[in-house]
Amino acid sequence: MHLPKYIIATCLSLLLINCDDNKKTGFSIKTNVKSLTLGDTLQLTINNPNKLEIKNVSYQLDNNEFKNNSAVNNSRLGAKNIIATVSYGEKTEVLTQPITVYNNIIPSIYTYEIVNTYPHDISSYTQGLEFYKGQLYESTGQKTKSKLRRVNFETGEVLKNLNLEDRYFGEGLTILNDKIYHLTWQANTGFVYDVESFKKLSSFKYGASKEGWGFCNDGKKLYKSDGTEKIWTINPENLTEENHLEVYTEKGKIPSLNELEWINGKIFANIYQRNGVVIINPKNGGVEGVIDFEPLKKLVTQHSELDVLNGIAYHPERKTIFVTGKNWDKLFEVTIKKQ
DSSP states (O other): OOOOOHHHHHHHHHHHHHHHHHTTOOOEEESSSSSEETTTOOOOEEEEETTTOEEEEEEETTEEOTTTTEOOOSSOSEEEEEEEEEETTEEEEEEEEEEEESSSSSSSEEEEEEEEEEEETTOEEEEEEEEEEEEEEEEEEEEETTTEEEEOTTTOOEEEEEEEOOOEEEEEEEETTTTTEEESSSSSEEEEEETTTOOOEEEEEOOOTOOOOEEESSSSOOEESSSSEEEEOTTTTTTOOOEEEEOOSSSOOOOOEEEEETTTTEEEEEEEESSSEEEEETTTTEEEEEEEEEEHTSSSOTTTTTOOOEEEEETTTEEEEEEETTTOSSEEEEEEEEE
C-alpha cells in the first residue's frame, strides 16, 4: 500500500513539531563538579535559557532521591547519572547528567606471612578456588584443558574431576547451598552442578556482563567479575544480574578484576596480569586495602608456562587464606595483617 504524498508530508511535519517541542525547553543540568569524592557536596541547578516557569525539580543519584546541596555519602562509586525530573506548566521533562564518584579513603597496605606451603598441580591454569565444608574446589582454564575439581589441599591429590567440553574456557567458581556455580569465559554460559556428584543441574546465560571471570558469594547473593572494573550481583535462584558495583580508589577505577573471594564481609579480588589482591567494600565498590603477593611467584618452579597469581580461597575454620597461580606448583597458606 502506498500513502498519498500529502499524508506522508503531514506525518513528517507532526514528527518534526514533536521533536522541536522536546528541544525547545533548553533545560539541562549544571553541576559544580564533573567528578567528586565520596562525602563531597554536590550542587545542582537547572539551566533554563528560555526562562520557562519551573514548578518543581527533583533529583536522583544512584537510584536514590538526592537533595540538592547535600553531601554524596550513600552512593556507590564510579560513573553515574544524575537524573532530574523538571515540572513546568502541565508537562515534565527528565534530564540526565553524567558524574563520577571516587572513594574517600586511601587503601591500606597489607603484608602477609606464609603459614604452610602445599603441592599444586603445575598444569592447572587456575581460575577459581574456594573452600566448602572443609573441601577445596578448583576450576581451571584453557580450551580442551578446562576442569572442575575437588582437591586434597594438603597433598594436591585430585579427589574428583570433571573435564569441560573442549569448546569451553573454564573460569571462576563459587559454592552455595550445595551447588557449584561455574563460569566460562567468552561463551556467555555458566553451569550449575551438584557439589557432591558434579552432576550438571542447569546452565545459564550472562546479561549485560558479557564475559565470565571471577565468582564468589556472601551466603545469599552471587558476585561476578567480567574483566572490567565492574562486579555484578546475581540472584542464585533465577541467575539474573540484578545490579553491579564499580570498583574505585580515591584516584580512579580498578579494571581487570578477576578471581573473587568473600572474606569476612569484604570482596577480595585478583587483578589480571598483576600479582596482587584488592580488598573491596561490597556496599559501594571502594578499595579499602591492597595485598602485594608478587614475591610468592619467585617461590614456585620457574618454567615457560608459568603465569600470574590467580586463585584465592578463605578457610573459615583455620582463618587463613590460600593463594596460588596459573601453572604454579605450590599452594600457599597465609595470614595477612595491616601494615
